[in-house]
Amino acid sequence: MDEFDLIHRITPKETHQRSLVMGIGDDASVYQPHSHCEEVVCVDTMVEHVHFRFDFSTPFEVGFKALAVNISDIAAMGGTPKYYLVSIAIPPHGDETIVTALYEGMKALADTYHMDLIGGDTVAIRSDFVITVTVIGEVPKGKACYRHSAQAGDIVFVTGELGSSAAGLSLLMNEVESAKAVDSDFFLERHKMPQPHIAAGYICSSFPRVTLNDVSDGLASELNEIAEASRVTIEIEADKLPKHPDLPMLRKDWLEWVLFGGEDFVLTGTIPEADWESFEIQCKKEDIQITRIGQVKGDQAASVILKDNDQQTVLMKKGYNHFKK
Amino acid sequence: MDEFDLIHRITPKETHQRSLVMGIGDDASVYQPHSHCEEVVCVDTMVEHVHFRFDFSTPFEVGFKALAVNISDIAAMGGTPKYYLVSIAIPPHGDETIVTALYEGMKALADTYHMDLIGGDTVAIRSDFVITVTVIGEVPKGKACYRHSAQAGDIVFVTGELGSSAAGLSLLMNEVESAKAVDSDFFLERHKMPQPHIAAGYICSSFPRVTLNDVSDGLASELNEIAEASRVTIEIEADKLPKHPDLPMLRKDWLEWVLFGGEDFVLTGTIPEADWESFEIQCKKEDIQITRIGQVKGDQAASVILKDNDQQTVLMKKGYNHFKK
Incomplete structure (x- = not known):
C-alpha cells in the first residue's frame, strides 16, 4: 500500500x-x-x-x-x-x-x-x-446547549431509546439470557451503526435554556455530569425510561443496560417546564421520539436519584471508565 | 490510572x-x-x-x-x-x-x-x-499561502537550515560516520524538539503571491508538491542549500540529508522576485534566516531540478512514504 x-x-x-x-x-x-x-x-x-x-x-x-x-x-x-x-x-x-x-x-x-x-x-x-x-x-452564536444551566423544576428528557446498544453488544458476545423471538438485527445495528441525533439537538438549540449530553457513557453518567455542572439534583423514574419492548426478553436485569449501558448516542437533558409543550410539538413534527423521564430538584446536592416504585436509589456514574484497574 | x-x-x-x-x-x-x-x-x-x-x-x-x-x-x-x-x-x-x-x-x-x-x-x-x-x-481572509500559485521567475527560498533533523536521528541510531568535534546536542535537539516557523509563515502571508510548504517529508518532496500544484519547474542550486557547518563532518554524502532527510520543519516556497527585497528586510527584522536557493522556470513539466556544478539532476519526491513495501 x-x-x-x-x-x-x-x-x-x-x-x-x-x-x-x-x-x-x-x-x-x-x-x-x-x-x-x-x-x-x-x-x-x-x-x-x-x-x-x-x-x-x-x-x-x-x-x-x-x-x-x-x-x-x-x-x-x-x-x-x-x-x-x-x-x-x-x-x-x-x-x-x-x-x-x-x-x-x-x-x-x-x-x-x-x-x-x-x-x-x-x-x-x-x-x-x-x-x-x-x-x-x-x-x-450563543445558542450552544451546555450542561450547566439546569434549574429546579426543569423537565428531564431523553430522545430515542436506551439500552439497545448494550443489548446489541451482549448479543455479539453471546452473553444474553435468551435471544429467542427477538429482533436481534435491530439491537446489533444500534450497537454497530448508531445514528447521531442531530435533528433533536438542533431543536434544543432553539430554546433559551436547555442542558444536553449525548448518551455515550450511559444515562447515569450523563445525568451526573449535568447535575454536577448545574449543581442540582436530578430525579428520574425507572418506569418512564424508554426502551425497546424486546429488551426485557434479552435480560431480566435490563435496567442495568438502560442506566449504564452507554453508546446509545441518543440525547438526554433538561428543559424548562414552560418550553416542554412547544419542544414536544417540534419534535413530533420531525418524527423525533422524546420522553419525559423525570424532573430537576432544587437542592445543590449534584446527584441523580432513581425512583423505582417506592425505592429511591442514588445513581453513581458507573460509566465505562477506560483505565480503571 | x-x-x-x-x-x-x-x-x-x-x-x-x-x-x-x-x-x-x-x-x-x-x-x-x-x-x-x-x-x-x-x-x-x-x-x-x-x-x-x-x-x-x-x-x-x-x-x-x-x-x-x-x-x-x-x-x-x-x-x-x-x-x-x-x-x-x-x-x-x-x-x-x-x-x-x-x-x-x-x-x-x-x-x-x-x-x-x-x-x-x-x-x-x-x-x-x-x-x-x-x-x-x-x-x-484570502491570505493563506497555498502551493499552486508559483510562476516563472519567482525566487525559491527556504527558512532556516536543512538536514539537521536527519543528522540528529542518525546520531541517535549511531549511524553517523564520525561525531567527533561536532555539536551533537544541536542536531539532537533539531530532531527531538523542532521549532515550527510560525513567524516566517506570518510574514509570507502578508505578500500577495507566496507558495509555501513545511519541510516534513524532505525538501525534494515539498518542492515537487509545489511544482506539481503550480505546474512549473523549480530549479535549485546545491551549493546554495543552507546547512549547519558541522553537517559534512557527520556524513560525506550530507546532501542526502539536506534533500531527502525531512522533519526539519523549516519552510520552503516561492515568492515573486519583485517582493524578495521587502521579504528579506522583514525577515531580518524578526531575526529569521532566509536563503534564496533557486528560481522557478516557465515550462509546465512540474519537476524539480538540482543544479550541482555542471550537473543537472531531476529530483524525485523520495520523501518518507510510510507504506511503501
Whole structure:
C-alpha cells in the first residue's frame, strides 16, 4: 500500500460546504466560518480490540461508528456538523480493502449531513488499528446547549431509546439470557451503526435554556455530569425510561443496560417546564421520539436519584471508565 | 490510572484565547471565530516505535514534537495557531508520569503561541502509544499561502537550515560516520524538539503571491508538491542549500540529508522576485534566516531540478512514504 496513492483514493471528488476554501491537498485545510455562528469542535478515537473488533463489525460499520460518535458530540451541543478530519494508524494486517471500506463507512454518514472530509493523516502502527476523527460543526452564536444551566423544576428528557446498544453488544458476545423471538438485527445495528441525533439537538438549540449530553457513557453518567455542572439534583423514574419492548426478553436485569449501558448516542437533558409543550410539538413534527423521564430538584446536592416504585436509589456514574484497574 | 482523574489533571487551569466560549468540560468545545479571518485546520499522528521511541526521546520531547509538527502545518499556510485537541491511546506500559509529561511537552510549546487545549480523548490500547493532535489556526481572509500559485521567475527560498533533523536521528541510531568535534546536542535537539516557523509563515502571508510548504517529508518532496500544484519547474542550486557547518563532518554524502532527510520543519516556497527585497528586510527584522536557493522556470513539466556544478539532476519526491513495501 502506498501512502500517496491511498490519500489520492480517499480524497473527496466533490465537496458540499460552500464555506470551504481549500480542502485536502495542502498542508492544512482552510474554510470561512459563518459570521453569525460559533465553531464547535470535538475529537474521538476508536482502537481495535478496545472499541471494536473486525469479527463483530465490518470495516464499513467501524468507519460509520467512528464518525457517528463524534457527530453525536456535536449534536449534544445543539450544533450542525460541517467538516471532519481522519487520522488512521494502519497495522500490517490492514490491507487496502479494509482501509477503503473504513473511509466509505464514514463517507456514507458524512453525506447525510453534507459534511466534507478536509484533512487527515495515514500512518503505520505495529499491532492494532487506531482511528481518530475530529469533527467541526457550528451553532448559531450563543445558542450552544451546555450542561450547566439546569434549574429546579426543569423537565428531564431523553430522545430515542436506551439500552439497545448494550443489548446489541451482549448479543455479539453471546452473553444474553435468551435471544429467542427477538429482533436481534435491530439491537446489533444500534450497537454497530448508531445514528447521531442531530435533528433533536438542533431543536434544543432553539430554546433559551436547555442542558444536553449525548448518551455515550450511559444515562447515569450523563445525568451526573449535568447535575454536577448545574449543581442540582436530578430525579428520574425507572418506569418512564424508554426502551425497546424486546429488551426485557434479552435480560431480566435490563435496567442495568438502560442506566449504564452507554453508546446509545441518543440525547438526554433538561428543559424548562414552560418550553416542554412547544419542544414536544417540534419534535413530533420531525418524527423525533422524546420522553419525559423525570424532573430537576432544587437542592445543590449534584446527584441523580432513581425512583423505582417506592425505592429511591442514588445513581453513581458507573460509566465505562477506560483505565480503571 | 483513572480516565476522569487524568482528564481533570490535564485540563488547563487557565485559557489564553479570548474567542474561546467553552473549553474542555462539555461534549465539544465552542469558540467564536474572528470575522476577518479564515480557519486553518490540520491533524497529525505520531506512533510509538514508528515515529518516536522513548529510549531516544523523553515523553516531554515527544509531546513537544507531536504539537510542533501540527503547528508547522499551520505555519506552512501562513496561519497563526490558536487551539489544539489531543487524542491519546495509552498502552499498559504507559503510566501517569509518562502521560503527564507528554501533555507538559505540548503545553510548553503551546504557551509560546498562547494556544489553548480545547479537547481530546484518552483511550486504552494493547501495545504502542498513539498521539493524534488536531490544530486549529487562523489566517486573514484570502491570505493563506497555498502551493499552486508559483510562476516563472519567482525566487525559491527556504527558512532556516536543512538536514539537521536527519543528522540528529542518525546520531541517535549511531549511524553517523564520525561525531567527533561536532555539536551533537544541536542536531539532537533539531530532531527531538523542532521549532515550527510560525513567524516566517506570518510574514509570507502578508505578500500577495507566496507558495509555501513545511519541510516534513524532505525538501525534494515539498518542492515537487509545489511544482506539481503550480505546474512549473523549480530549479535549485546545491551549493546554495543552507546547512549547519558541522553537517559534512557527520556524513560525506550530507546532501542526502539536506534533500531527502525531512522533519526539519523549516519552510520552503516561492515568492515573486519583485517582493524578495521587502521579504528579506522583514525577515531580518524578526531575526529569521532566509536563503534564496533557486528560481522557478516557465515550462509546465512540474519537476524539480538540482543544479550541482555542471550537473543537472531531476529530483524525485523520495520523501518518507510510510507504506511503501
